[in-house]
Amino acid sequence: MNGSALPRLALTAGEPAGVGPELLVRLAATSLAANFVAITDRSLLERAAARCGTTITLIDDDGADTATRAAGSLRVRHIPLAAPEVPGTPDPSNAQHVLATLSEAARGCAEGRYAAVVTAPLQKSSINEAGIPFSGHTEFFAAQSHADVVMMLASPELRVALATTHLPLHAVSAAIDAFSLERTLRIVHAELRAKFGFSEPRIAVLGLNPHAGENGHIGHEEIDTIIPVLEKLRGQGMQLLGPLPADTAFVPAQRKRYDAVLAMYHDQALPVLKSEAFDRTVNLTLGLPFIRTSVDHGTALDLAGSGKADPSSLIAAANLALDLVARSRKVIQP
Structure with missing residues (x-):
């Protein structure tokens, strides 16, 4: 990544039936100086944007750097859902999709393809109901990275x-x-x-x-x-x-x-x-060996699909990730 390129921040949407996908499209609508890469199902984002009444331009991610990003544009690393989401009603069949997005984010950070990962909330119970032991983002990324x-x-x-x-x-x-x-x-x-x-x-x-x-x-x-x-x-x-x-x-x-x-x-x-x-x-x-930030709230299933979820915490998470990336770049510069 060259010095003028925007940091590539991986975004995960969390629980497909929660507010996460809507928060992602609202974050993308801001003018934050980041090359956002959403790791999720492309059609999920399209439906979330429609529910929010937000115009968004989705671009298949090719891994390229960019020095600018237009507000409302969002790169996508497509990982398909097992079943279309029903807002407010988590479907355990999508548990593997959620875990696959987290694995890609961790792997991409380890390989240097993303400067940081910013996560939207997920539904632990839905993953557990799919028969998968899971206690949260923190524990998952720790296991993936073999880190305390x-x-x-x-x-x-x-x-x-x-x-x-x-x-x-x-x-x-x-x-x-x-x-x-x-x-x-x-x-x-x-x-x-x-x-x-x-x-x-x-x-x-x-x-x-x-x-x-x-x-x-x-x-x-x-x-x-x-x-x-x-x-x-x-x-x-x-x-x-x-x-x-x-x-x-x-x-x-x-x-x-x-x-x-x-x-x-x-x-x-x-x-x-x-x-x-x-x-x-x-x-x-x-x-962790990479920067990971997230919202401080849950999936807000009662708000999912309404387009009214407040993106403030996710925006704050993206801002902090950018601050930490900038600090890390200053430390490693000669």
């Missing part, structure tokens, strides 16, 4: 990484051991430096229990696992705060002290982030 990864959600004001992701609450404590917690913190620290440009990242680590365990009176995970790991990594030069009680970690006075938060489980911190910046929050996967 961390899920992070980021808005312009706040970055939250997760020690555990899609687990039932009763399984969280057992999943947080010293080895996994140390590995997670090392990934977050390294990626805050590499992707976000923090030379000495400051990471706030939340406790698992109310009041961060209150010296063992409300649980022992902090004393037994979290504190020893933090002390070890502090001894190696990491700037780590905590473990902090989750109920006060996000007040303005605390936020000034850190660049990112590590939460112990999915719903411990994400409600704070989404309540204040839902349309500006981006899901990204740390630790």
Whole structure:
């Protein structure tokens, strides 16, 4: 890719019966300076554009670079559906189609054909109902890349990484051991430096229990696992705060002290982030050998087919991907 070429961003549409295809065509209608390549069924995009009342020009992707992109134009890497979508009603027969789009995106990034991948939401249950074990984008890309990864959600004001992701609450404590917690913190620290440009990242680590365990009176995970790991990594030069009680970690006075938060489980911190910046929050996967960003919401089956789904989070995801690509290009330039 030459220096004047627009970054080639792979876009996956996620669940065909959800809002993802409509979000893709609305993203393509913007003037963002990217060479968008939608990895999905061409006719799915045509139907989505018609539902949105959006004029779109679909171009078969030939892998070529381009220095410009007209608003409303979208390159397509065609991967056919098994059955036409019915908005709002996922069809498990299309599960293999969804996984094939993700595989192509990961493979294309590994081969240098795409600078990053931006994903629309998918329906995990539909894939599972097809008899395929699947727990989410993050885990899928980790397996494809043989990488240890961390899920992070980021808005312009706040970055939250997760020690555990899609687990039932009763399984969280057992999943947080010293080895996994140390590995997670090392990934977050390294990626805050590499992707976000923090030379000495400051990471706030939340406790698992109310009041961060209150010296063992409300649980022992902090004393037994979290504190020893933090002390070890502090001894190696990491700037780590905590473990902090989750109920006060996000007040303005605390936020000034850190660049990112590590939460112990999915719903411990994400409600704070989404309540204040839902349309500006981006899901990204740390630790992959390529850049992957995504929306911070689900398939919105109740809105699918209406043409009214808000593309703000997908646009934010594309913008962040472009920012990260630009930063990576500056790093590798002589």
